[in-house]
Amino acid sequence: MARVFAVVNQKGGVGKTTTAVNLASAFAASERSTLLVDLDPQANATSAFAGYTAARHVYDAIIGRCVMKEVVQPTELAYLHLVPSGRDLYGAEIELVSAFSRERRIERGLADLRDAYDLVLIDCPPSLGLLTINALTAADSVIIPLQCEYYALEGLAGLLETVDLVRDQLNPSLALEGILLTMEDKRNNLCRQVEREVRAHFGDRVFRTAIPRNVRLSEAPSHGKPVILYDIHSKGAVSYLRLAEELLARTGLERSAAAPLLPGVPPPGAPPAASAEAEPGEGAAGGPAPTEEIRALDVTAPMPGGEDE
Numbered sequence: 252m253a254r255v256f257a258v259v260n261q262k263g264g265v266g267k268t269t270t271a272v273n274l275a276s277a278f279a280a281s282e283r284s285t286l287l288v289d290l291d292p293q294a295n296a297t298s299a300f301a302g303y304t305a306a307r308h309v310y311d312a313i314i315g316r317c318v319m320k321e322v323v324q325p326t327e328l329a330y331l332h333l334v335p336s337g338r339d340l341y342g343a344e345i346e347l348v349s350a351f352s353r354e355r356r357i358e359r360g361l362a363d364l365r366d367a368y369d370l371v372l373i374d375c376p377p378s379l380g381l382l383t384i385n386a387l388t389a390a391d392s393v394i395i396p397l398q399c400e401y402y403a404l405e406g407l408a409g410l411l412e413t414v415d416l417v418r419d420q421l422n423p424s425l426a427l428e429g430i431l432l433t434m435e436d437k438r439n440n441l442c443r444q445v446e447r448e449v450r451a452h453f454g455d456r457v458f459r460t461a462i463p464r465n466v467r468l469s470e471a472p473s474h475g476k477p478v479i480l481y482d483i484h485s486k487g488a489v490s491y492l493r494l495a496e497e498l499l500a501r502t503g504l505e506r507s508a509a510a511p512l513l514p515g516v517p518p519p520g521a522p523p524a525a526s527a528e529a530e531p532g533e534g535a536a537g538g539p540a541p542t543e544e545i546r547a548l549d550v551t552a553p554m555p556g557g558e559d560e
C-alpha cells in the first residue's frame with residue numbers, strides 16, 4: 252500500500268509544486284514506484300513534465316466521468332507516473348459543493364491505485380478549499396513547505412488548524428510529516444533567523460534537509476523536466492535527493508517488489524518507449540531513471556554554502 256503525502260500550504264509561491272515534482276522524481280530515481288497527483292487547477296506540476304496535454308485529467312476522475320486509473324500517465328522517469336491537472340479543475344470546488352461525499356473524491360479515486368505504488372504525492376492548490384480538504388482526507392501525512400522569509404509563519408496556525416479539523420472529522424490517522432524550509436539562502440541574515448525560529452518552535456517536525464534557493468530548480472520546469480533530469484549535480488537536485496532519503500529513512504519505507512500492472516500504463520520501471528498511451532513531448536529524451544548517476548553522487552557530503560545562481 253502506497254504511503255500518501257499531501258504537499259500543502261495555502262500560500263502561493265512557497266515551493267509546493269517544486270517540492271512535489273522534485274521529491275516525487277527523487278523517490279522514482281531511487282526506484283520506488285511513485286505517483287504524482289496534480290490537484291492544482293494551475294497545473295504547474297503537469298506542465299513541469301513535457302508533453303502532457305491530456306484530454307482527460309484529474310477533474311474527470313473527481314466528478315466521476317472516469318476512474319482515476321484512466322487518467323494516469325507515464326513520465327520520462329521510469330518509476331514515476333502522473334495524474335495530470337487542467338483548468339477545468341477550477342470548476343470542481345463549486346460543482347462539488349452539493350455533491351455526495353465531496354471530501355472523499357480523491358481518497359476514493361486513489362483507493363484502487365494505492366496497491367500499485369510505494370508512494371503517492373499530491374500537489375495542492377494555494378487555498379484551504381475543497382480540493383485541499385480532499386488531499387488531506389486522502390493522505391497519510393502532510394508536508395508543509397515554508398519559505399524562509401519574514402512572513403513565513405503567517406497563516407501556518409490556520410493551516411495546522413485545518414489539518415486538525417480534517418483529522419477530527421474525516422481522516423483520524425492524518426499526521427504531520429514535516430515542515431520543509433524552502434528557498435533557503437544562508438547568506439541572508441533574515442533567512443537564517445527565520446530558520447532558527449522555525450526549528451526552535453517546531454523541533455523535529457522540521458525536516459533536517461532544507462532546500463536552498465537554486466536557479467536550476469526554477470529553470471527546470473521550462474525545459475519540461477524535473478531537476479534531476481535537467482541538472483543532477485545542482486544543489487537543488489541534490490537537496491531533493493537528500494530529502495527523499497530523509498523521508499524514506501524516517502518512514503521506514505522499504506523497496507517493494509515489482510508493483511502490479513495498471514492497465515493502459517506501463518508498470519513503474521518499464522522504459523517509456525514501451526508505453527502504449529504515452530505521448531512523449533518534444534523535450535522527452537526517454538531512457539531509464541538516471542539511477543546509476545544518482546548512486547555515484549554522494550548526497551551525504553556537506554554542500555558548499557551560498558547560492559549558486
Ligand SMILES: Nc1ncnc2c1ncn2[C@@H]1O[C@H](COP(=O)(O)OP(=O)(O)O)[C@@H](O)[C@H]1O
Binds near residue numbers: 265266466468470487
Ligand atoms: N528552492 C528554490 N530555488 C529557486 N526557485 C524556487 C525554489 N523553489 C521554488 N522556486 C520558484 O519559485 C516559484 C514558486 O514555486 P512553486 O513551487 O511553484 O510554489 P507553489 O507551488 O507553492 O505556488 C516558482 O517560480 C519556482 O520555480
Ligand SMILES: [Mg+2]
Binds near residue numbers: 267295375
Ligand atoms: Mg503550485
